[in-house]
Amino acid sequence: xxxxxxxxxxxxxxxNTFETYRSKGGxxxxxxxxxxxxxxxxxxxxxxxxxRGRGGAGFPTGMKWSFLAxxxxxxxxxxxxxxxxxxxxxxxxxxxxxxxxxxxxGMIVASFALGAKTSYIYVRGEMMxxxxxxxxxxxxxxxxxxxxxxxxxxxxxxxxxVQPGGGAxxxxxxxxxxxxxEGKRGNPRIKPPFPAIAGLYGCPTVVNNVESIAAVVxxxxxxxxxxxxxxxxxxxxxxxxxxxxxxxxxxxxxxxxGLPVEEFLFSDEYCGGIANGxxxxxxxxxxxxxxxxxxxxxxxxxxxxxxxxxxxxxxxGGFVSGTMLGSGGFIAFDEDQCIVRNTWNFARFYxxxxxxxxxxxxxxxxxxxxxxxxxxxxxGKMSDMDLLVDVSKKIEGNTICPLxxxxxxxxxxxxxxxxxxxxxxxxNAAVATTRNYGLAHYADPLPKLETA
Amino acid sequence: xxxxxxxxxxVEFSQELINKFDEIVARYPxxxxxSALLPVLHLVQAEYQWLSSAAMDKVAEYLQxxxxxxxxxxxxxxxxxxxxxxxxxxxxxxTGPCALVGAEKIMDHIEQxxxxxxxxxxxxxxxxxxGVECLAACGFGPVLQIGPEYTFYENLTNESVNNLIEDLxxxx
Ligand SMILES: Cc1cc2nc3c(=O)[nH]c(=O)nc-3n(C[C@H](O)[C@H](O)[C@H](O)COP(=O)(O)O)c2cc1C
Ligand code: SF4
Ligand code: FES
Numbered sequence: 075x076x077x078x079x080x081x082x083x084x085x086x087x088x089x090n091t092f093e094t095y096r097s098k099g100g101x102x103x104x105x106x107x108x109x110x111x112x113x114x115x116x117x118x119x120x121x122x123x124x125x126r127g128r129g130g131a132g133f134p135t136g137m138k139w140s141f142l143a144x145x146x147x148x149x150x151x152x153x154x155x156x157x158x159x160x161x162x163x164x165x166x167x168x169x170x171x172x173x174x175x176x177x178x179x180g181m182i183v184a185s186f187a188l189g190a191k192t193s194y195i196y197v198r199g200e201m202m203x204x205x206x207x208x209x210x211x212x213x214x215x216x217x218x219x220x221x222x223x224x225x226x227x228x229x230x231x232x233x234x235x236v237q238p239g240g241g242a243x244x245x246x247x248x249x250x251x252x253x254x255x256e257g258k259r260g261n262p263r264i265k266p267p268f269p270a271i272a273g274l275y276g277c278p279t280v281v282n283n284v285e286s287i288a289a290v291v292x293x294x295x296x297x298x299x300x301x302x303x304x305x306x307x308x309x310x311x312x313x314x315x316x317x318x319x320x321x322x323x324x325x326x327x328x329x330x331x332g333l334p335v336e337e338f339l340f341s342d343e344y345c346g347g348i349a350n351g352x353x354x355x356x357x358x359x360x361x362x363x364x365x366x367x368x369x370x371x372x373x374x375x376x377x378x379x380x381x382x383x384x385x386x387x388x389x390x391g392g393f394v395s396g397t398m399l400g401s402g403g404f405i406a407f408d409e410d411q412c413i414v415r416n417t418w419n420f421a422r423f424y425x426x427x428x429x430x431x432x433x434x435x436x437x438x439x440x441x442x443x444x445x446x447x448x449x450x451x452x453x454g455k456m457s458d459m460d461l462l463v464d465v466s467k468k469i470e471g472n473t474i475c476p477l478x479x480x481x482x483x484x485x486x487x488x489x490x491x492x493x494x495x496x497x498x499x500x501x502n503a504a505v506a507t508t509r510n511y512g513l514a515h516y517a518d519p520l521p522k523l524e525t526a
Numbered sequence: 527x528x529x530x531x532x533x534x535x536x537v538e539f540s541q542e543l544i545n546k547f548d549e550i551v552a553r554y555p556x557x558x559x560x561s562a563l564l565p566v567l568h569l570v571q572a573e574y575q576w577l578s579s580a581a582m583d584k585v586a587e588y589l590q591x592x593x594x595x596x597x598x599x600x601x602x603x604x605x606x607x608x609x610x611x612x613x614x615x616x617x618x619x620x621t622g623p624c625a626l627v628g629a630e631k632i633m634d635h636i637e638q639x640x641x642x643x644x645x646x647x648x649x650x651x652x653x654x655x656x657g658v659e660c661l662a663a664c665g666f667g668p669v670l671q672i673g674p675e676y677t678f679y680e681n682l683t684n685e686s687v688n689n690l691i692e693d694l695x696x697x698x
Contacts, residue, residue: 149555161621161660192555199568199605200661202676235553240564240603243659257563257595259602275558316665318623324665362622362660403664405623419622423659429602 077304079292079312080285081328084172090207092214095175103294104220107183108228111294116187120290122298124310129155129246129283130361130401132385135290141270142188143278151279152190153255154181154287156197156204157239157246161362161423162403165314166284168326170197170204174211178234180287182220183294185232188280192233196251199238208236243427247475248281250429261429262475283401285314306332309384313402315344319358320408322346335359335381335388336373339406352408355513356492359388360400362420363480365487366413367397368516393487409513413495414506417488418446424481435478438469442485449496452503459489459496492516537581539588543569547588559589563599567606572674576607604658605673612647612654614694616640617671618682620657624667632668633657635684639691652695 078084088094095101107116121136142150154177158166170177177195185193197205212234215221223231237255239245245254249263252274273279289311293301302310309331315338318324323346329338338344339354348354354369374380376395381387389396407416425439442465445458466482473479489496494514499506539547547566554561566589570581577600579593586593600606607615618624618633633644636655640648647654663669666680670687672694679690 158662159660162623162664163660164662164664164666167662194553198662199564199603200658200671200676202568202674203678233553237553237561238565238568240567240599241605241658242603254564255561256558257560257589257591257599259598275555318664318667319626326665405626405664407626411626416622416625419620419625423621426659 119298123293123301128285151274152193154195159243162405163401164316315402319405356407358405361403364398364400412510413492432473434472616655617658621660623664629668
């Protein structure tokens with residue numbers, strides 16, 4: 075049984091209250107950091123830990139912190155990204171609901187490291203219950219002297235506020251989030267300047283995911299080097315995985331990075347296999363934005379090595395035969411699922427969520443949705459698959475923010491790996507509206523892939 | 527696109543509501559009161575069930591910004607209603623992972639149970655429903671939420687939906 079760094083006490087009754095959290099050693103990281111470390115020491119520990127951003131991009135957190143500009147007399151901000159809207163991802167909600175003080179504690183330590191005197195947690199507006207949970211936790215922490223003026227007598231002041239969003243996936247993108255926090259539409263900004271130089275109100279700002287900030291607590295308690303001993307290669311530490319779709323035991327699991335995917339998917343400690351005794355057809359391993367893989371390519375890399383739950387192993391093979399760890403939104407598809415229908419559903423999602431600033435994204439996502447809709451409903455043409463790949467290529471890399479790529483990849487990868495299923499929707503249009511293509515050969519031994 | 531159902535029914539915010547606005551504005555640096563816009567709109571919608579142009583103009587006045595700055599925000603975000611909604615809006619997640627576990631059938635069932643199409647309001651003014659995108663509860667689908675508290679209902683079945691509707695009817 076792997077060690078849990080974030081969820082160790084998640085089942086302790088009352089762990090959502092300050093008292094119980096404290097009695098389990100909570101807020102020790104705040105005491106240690108504020109009383110015995112300098113802000114730079116904290117940044118150094120996070121660097122040593124090798125922690126990579128848990129929001130999706132996997133950028134090293136310590137490095138991001140060290141880029142923060144520190145001009146004299148200008149406020150700096152830490153903003154926690156709790157927008158969690160990537161389909162398949164539900165770990166941040168779980169963490170905030172059950173162990174809110176872990177996030178608050180991480181926010182205090184991280185704010186101290188960055189020299190922020192005011193920090194915000196931007197929570198998607200639909201999570202009103204979680205917003206109330208966090209506000210209660212903040213009030214408790216403040217009461218106990220861990221927030222506000224002169225924290226623990228160290229002279230450090232910090233105010234922490236929770237900000238609700240308004241329902242828009244794009245506000246998870248960090249610059250759209252900052253726009254939204256300024257009371258505007260969530261239109262991503264053109265970078266540079268990066269938030270580290272000009273972020274919230276034009277001031278230097280760090281945006282970090284909920285889980286990244288929570289991970290700072292064990293890193294400070296145990297030391298960055300100890301944290302880095304967990305995991306494999308450049309994938310250090312533990313990661314929360316949201317397991318959903320057709321797994322037998324959906325839920326949030328904390329794994330050591332490097333766990334074999336087969337163990338994660340089939341062992342009783344984690345997903346417990348596929349529900350209803352069905353077989354696995356495909357997996358989206360890191361949230362809807364990452365490439366979908368057929369079962370065979372997911373379980374093994376193209377070189378016939380077992381795949382691991384790590385940044386490197388999941389992306390082994392690049393976009394030809396690999397995928398990405400992303401946000402850890404793990405979606406399993408059983409043999410009865412229709413890949414065309416799901417691809418249409420995701421394309422519809424991205425079209426709905428495009429902020430509309432860039433024409434390739436605004437128009438391209440609309441085209442993809444329309445073409446996929448006709449394929450799914452028996453009106454498709456054989457040329458549609460090439461058309462979709464063409465549109466996806468025209469979006470990719472040609473937009474202000476990565477939502478364009480996030481919309482293009484799922485479509486391109488579905489056609490790459492499941493082309494025969496798409497073609498079947500054209501050649502058997504009438505049947506395709508009444509039944510699914512099934513498992514076909516997607517779970518068979520590895521296919522021979524041409525290099526793209 | 528922006529279509530605000532015009533009602534010019536005058537809107538006066540209660541002192542209690544204004545106090546809540548003031549509390550929110552205090553979270554931001556001086557001069558950055560516009561940051562309060564999203565949270566303030568949530569409070570206004572919780573009070574009136576939707577955002578009329580008269581209500582949005584009042585918000586603009588309170589935050590000392592132009593009305594258009596309020597409209598463009600209210601129309602961008604999916605949680606704000608620009609026309610009257612039912613008292614209870616059943617918002618069902620329709621995105622991929624929930625669709626894998628039966629979200630579409632649940633939406634069909636709700637349409638049938640309430641007797642109104644997506645976005646329409648029942649004759650008694652009590653209910654409307656719509657599909658929304660991933661609610662970050664994908665492991666427990668199908669799911670729906672009901673504002674303004676945004677209470678969550680997970681692992682929905684036709685029976686649990688029927689019971690929920692009955693309970694809300696009794697509550698009125
Ligand atoms: C369209 C889009 C949506 C995103 N949604 C989220 C999100 O919901 N939560 C999140 O933490 N990061 C999200 N990100 C990534 C953020 O832009 C940013 O990289 C992240 O918050 C940085 O935190 P981290 O370094 O701790 O991961 C999104 C990015 C894009 C392009
Ligand atoms: S890529 Fe799409 S979501 Fe991102 S800025 Fe452009 S239009 Fe908006
Ligand atoms: S897909 Fe329905 S909650 Fe995520």
